[in-house]
Amino acid sequence: MRTLKYLAVFAMLVGGTAVAAPAQTPSLTANQQRLADRFQPLAQRAIAPAATRADREALVAFMRGEVLPYMAREGAVVYPLVDSIVGSDGYATLTAMFDQDAITQTVRDMETQVDARDAARFRASTHSLASLLDTYFRREALLVEPLLAGKLSETDVASRVSEPQSGK
Numbered sequence: 001m002r003t004l005k006y007l008a009v010f011a012m013l014v015g016g017t018a019v020a021a022p023a024q025t026p027s028l029t030a031n032q033q034r035l036a037d038r039f040q041p042l043a044q045r046a047i048a049p050a051a052t053r054a055d056r057e058a059l060v061a062f063m064r065g066e067v068l069p070y071m072a073r074e075g076a077v078v079y080p081l082v083d084s085i086v087g088s089d090g091y092a093t094l095t096a097m098f099d100q101d102a103i104t105q106t107v108r109d110m111e112t113q114v115d116a117r118d119a120a121r122f123r124a125s126t127h128s129l130a131s132l133l134d135t136y137f138r139r140e141a142l143l144v145e146p147l148l149a150g151k152l153s154e155t156d157v158a159s160r161v162s163e164p165q166s167g168k
Helices: 002-015 026-047 053-086 094-111 116-151 154-162
Strands: none
Touching: 026 053, 026 116, 053 094, 053 116, 094 116
16 A cells, blocks of 8 residues: 555656656755765775775765765655655655665675775675665655755755754
């Protein structure tokens, strides 16, 4: 039953104007671009043939210190807003939450792969992570941003996304 309700909500969104003509919220887009711009060189250094443990640790530290907290804020603040706009009881953002879980687990795996003897596994995990992040940010651009842009001012979106996670 839950799956059917989720599919119904997703079908409604795909058929609506929100996905057909995505609006963007500049603060979300800017945050995502900033994270992507930082991720790319760190990932390239971490998987280069001459990569060191420090290079691999730098990528993991960036994910732990910046990307995962950003995603946690979205999960705690932005996704409930999206779900309230759609009236989906959490189903509209369910796949994004699954993406967050997969990204978090991949980062945990990478923490155990920073040694040189695990460089091949780290490289594979980094490629997986890049794909997961791409999917996550695309989903945001097609679902989350259009819904927020249609209901909240950019100032309101920016203040909610930039705030540290709180009990709101």
